[in-house]
Amino acid sequence: MDELKRAYEKMGLPENASKEEVDKRYTTLMRQSRARQRENPNGTEQADFEEVTRAYRYILDEDNRKASEAFNQQEYGKYKKMAGSAEKVDHFWRYYKFHVLGGIIAIILVIVGINSYLDHRAEQERLAKLPPxxxxxxxxxxxxxxxxxxxxxxxxxxxxxxxxxxxxxxxxxxxxxxxxxxxxxxxxxxxxxxxxxxxxxxxxxxxxxxxxxxxxxxxxxxxxxxxxxxxxxxxxxxxxxxxxxxxxxxxxxxxxxxxxxxxxxxxxxxxxxxxxxxxxxxxxxxxxxxxxxxxxxxxxxx
Incomplete structure (x- = not known):
């Protein structure tokens, strides 16, 4: 958490700043950095702003991580010890459901095809035993x-x-x-x-x-x-x-x-x-x- 604290300090914000405040602050620092770069193209302003950008991204990543944890807790907390497994199954189904459904349909078509072929063979054998x-x-x-x-x-x-x-x-x-x-x-x-x-x-x-x-x-x-x-x-x-x-x-x-x-x-x-x-x-x-x-x-x- 020290790294998160340093990220907020780098942007000149308190740790309880909202996402809107973080975005607004980053926009302000970006404009200031560009203005200083125009005044002093050979200065260290670009390198300094890269550190600000890293801090900004770190704060956003942490916000996303917290939001994801909150969502997972809401969705899978009821499974308690099985929460992790439930989450993996849900993610798998969410991203691969069309692949799974396609595979199931393909299997059904194969089974139907095999059954149709066997039925056709059986019918041909039956007809072969009949008189002309x-x-x-x-x-x-x-x-x-x-x-x-x-x-x-x-x-x-x-x-x-x-x-x-x-x-x-x-x-x-x-x-x-x-x-x-x-x-x-x-x-x-x-x-x-x-x-x-x-x-x-x-x-x-x-x-x-x-x-x-x-x-x-x-x-x-x-x-x-x-x-x-x-x-x-x-x-x-x-x-x-x-x-x-x-x-x-x-x-x-x-x-x-x-x-x-x-x-x-x-x-x-x-x-x-x-x-x-x-x-x-x-x-x-x-x-x-x-x-x-x-x-x-x-x-x-x-």
């Missing part, structure tokens, strides 16, 4: 995945139901794409946009559409002309054929077959606002099975 897909079916229209009781279902439920109805097939792959006839809100618009992407990227063997979706997709040339399918033709009843013109074919041909009325539909957990119309994709590798699929619906119609 006999028929891929896309439901496109204002359909809802639910059973007759209104219980929500999944594409896997629909696939399982189809296998039960068509035991000659070992496996179905279902793509369910909801498309509202009239877009009433942003969600409906998003559904229509998604449907456009799905139609451009997915290539199912069979499309099952409602009337609006059939009229939308039919002219685009995605469906196979079914006029030459004699086995289907002999099972058709009035109103079962859905004809359409395409961009390349100006004459009307049968591109869709009405499935509505078949009891098979009641065993598949999908609800529709309109008809079920089956179409075969142009260029399908499973055309024969697709035709067989449609025939069974027609054979069971009332």
């Amino acid at each position: 897909v006999d028929l891929s079916v896309m439901y496109l229209g204002e359909y809802y995945m639910s059973d007759s009781a209104g219980k929500q279902t999944t594409e896997a439920d629909i696939e399982a139901a189809l296998v039960e109805q068509f035991p000659e097939f070992k496996r179905f792959k279902v793509n369910f794409t909801y498309v509202p006839l009239d877009a009433k809100d942003q969600m409906d618009i998003a559904s229509q946009q998604k449907a456009m992407v799905v139609l451009a990227t997915e290539r199912p063997d069979v499309y099952i559409t409602d009337t609006a979706a059939f009229n939308w997709v039919g002219p685009q040339g995605a469906f196979m002309n079914l006029d030459s399918q004699a086995d289907i033709a002999k099972l058709l009843k009035p109103g079962d054929s859905y004809k359409q013109k395409t961009e390349e074919e100006t004459a009307e041909h049968t591109y869709g077959i009405k499935l509505t009325g078949s009891p098979i539909l009641g065993n598949i957990p999908i609800q529709a606002k309109d008809n079920y119309i089956a179409s075969v994709r142009e260029g399908s590798k499973n055309t024969e099975k697709a035709i067989q699929f449609i025939e069974k619906f027609l054979e069971t119609k009332q």
